[in-house]
Amino acid sequence: MKAKICGMNTLEELNIALGAGCDAIGFLVGITHLAEDKVSVPKARELIRSIPPFVTRVAVTHLQTAPDIIPMLEELAVDTVQLHNDILLEEIRKIRETLPYLKIVKSVSVTGTEAIAYAERFVGEVDGIILDSRTADRLGGTGLTHDWSISRRIVEELPLPVILAGGLTPDNLEAAINAVHPYAVDVNSGVETDQKKDPEKVRKFIEIAHQY
Template structure:
């Protein structure tokens, strides 16, 4: 069964939605983004988050020491690196579950996933000027030749919403669907969109 991560959590209302709908992961962005939260805000949100929901911290080209401080302070479950981090950087976080994002737009990009030894590979759209959160999808068929050879979780992101999530799951068969803007209205998380997406993902058994 495909799991669900709702990313870009930044309001008390978002936490209420999460606690009611119970996705598997909640993502908190600590990189430059309209969804960025500071550490203290994240702390106040996380203290009210259902403990069954795993906490993911999203970082882009951050100092190792800063990531470690944030991870300890917030007791993060997963560290998601969404920038240009290489394996020697990732090796600093052996005590954590690590997901590495790779941005793709063509077949050759997909094979970069072989450069990493991590717990999860997240594939997102390659859009100039964005490290993530563009709301644009890529050709999900690009993953077919390589996904079965992965020895880690496969997370699919990029332009996923309630209207196309079933197609995303059926085409790419990811371990985790990662969505942010696709469940927003006017830049804020929307309860009904979140509910629709989660229900659709959980209706698929494979």
């Protein structure tokens, strides 16, 4: 199973994730809600240039309009965009039309069973769904898990790769994978100590994911 490490903003943390064998790296750019790990576009671009081939580069953004998002993605030269917001389908289609090579992942906040119908709206429009937890002031990075039984239903019912996020740690990852059976897993604060990526936690998280 693939593992993404999100919230990179220093070369030191990037090298921790790369050294541990991560499959994808996420950068929080164009952020409108609370996120301690957000990074400027110039800084993210600098870090992205240090990523070797075959590791997926992901821009995670809260922006909601194609004219705001497309120039940023072009400057960053990423492989994938993670739309972590309530962006409209027509805006996603504009991004697809302008950047047809780009993989698009749409976030779904699992706050209840209504998340299933919401996720279904994006079938045929995006390349994957990421299931996350949210609070009033955070769209992700909450450190909170959600109802994995709902996530499991989304995995079973959608003909799309589903990535599991939300409160994952090396300690609960195995249980989460067995409960949900996602395509991949994603972590940010769950592998941090004092708001910094912890080499041992990152290594353990990726090691567990790669066992599946």
